[in-house]
Amino acid sequence: MGLPLRMDNIHAPTVPAGPSSRPLANGNAKHLSFAELQAKKDDMEAELKALSGVLDSHGVNMETPLTTADGFPRADIDVAQIRTTRARIIRLKNDYKDLLNTLEKYLHEHFASIQDADDVAPGSANRTEMLGDSIPVTLEEPFAKVNSVVAGSPADSAGLKPGDEIRNFGYVNRGNHDGLKRVAECVQGNEGQRILVKVTRRIESNQKQELQLNLTPRRDWGGRGLLGCHILPL
Structure with missing residues (x-):
């Protein structure tokens, strides 16, 4: 009776580990x-x-x-x-x-196509102007709020301000943020790349401003983290 065969490659997948789809x-x-x-x-x-x-x-x-x-x-x-x-x-x-x-x-x-439409519209201003007809009728519900922003940070350069309510952070929204874990995942996976962030900003007690900001996570801005801001779940 022979000895059992060793399986030196037992940890290799039973089928090719390439993408299935x-x-x-x-x-x-x-x-x-x-x-x-x-x-x-x-x-x-x-x-x-x-x-x-x-x-x-x-x-x-x-x-x-x-x-x-x-x-x-x-x-x-x-x-x-x-x-x-x-x-x-x-x-x-x-x-x-x-x-x-x-x-x-x-x-x-x-959103780049939306921004392009805004840029050629009469009276269009900078990236933090109030959006009008370019905003979908149904807006995503905010899922996080900006608590603080460090001066000179990527968040500051993008135009984020304390009190801004985040509706979308790249592909992250209220339905999938998972306690803000998806935000961290999005930031880590897009270092050095632009992330579209949609926020609601209260400018007066009964008025809000809907903004779309371009945020680029990076390490070389002189502070801690990739964003330089602190956000809290709502």
């Missing part, structure tokens, strides 16, 4: 509406959560060794299922990253 993010996705892209994003997040639950049920994570000290498959866990689950998570995360980039590009292009 890469054309969705880079190709066909551009033909989808924003609502459809957002729905696909929600579906991916739900599946990633479910797959994470599968790993949790086995008492493992993405880094847990699947072999014994002498290199043989562990007998106390379902190695095959764990490898398959890990492979799916890797592919989904690749797709998810691409989809977020697609959403970000969609928003940039959409």
Whole structure:
């Protein structure tokens, strides 16, 4: 009776770890509406959560060794299922990253076209002018409020002010900000790139100003963090 074979590559995914639907993010996705892209994003997040639950049920994570000290498959866990689950998570995360980039590009292009229309309109001023017909009739509800802004910071340069209520921060909105975790994710993933931030600013007790600001996270501004502002959830 021969000895069992060692599985030196046991940690390798059971199927190629490349993206499972890469054309969705880079190709066909551009033909989808924003609502459809957002729905696909929600579906991916739900599946990633479910797959994470599968790993949790086995008492493992993405880094847990699947072999014994002498290199043989562990007998106390379902190695095959764990490898398959890990492979799916890797592919989904690749797709998810691409989809977020697609959403970000969609928003940039959409609001850039709005800004271009404002620039040629009679009486158009700077980026912090009050927006009129270019604002959709239905505005997103604010989900965060700017608490403080450091002078000379990227947030200051973008025009953010204490008291501004944030309705959209790139692809982040009230429905998906997850306790502002998505804001941090958006900032980290767009260092050195412009992020469109839509805010509501109270200029008088009964008047509000709707603004769209361009914020570029960066480290070299002379202070802490990438933004230089502190925001709180509403």
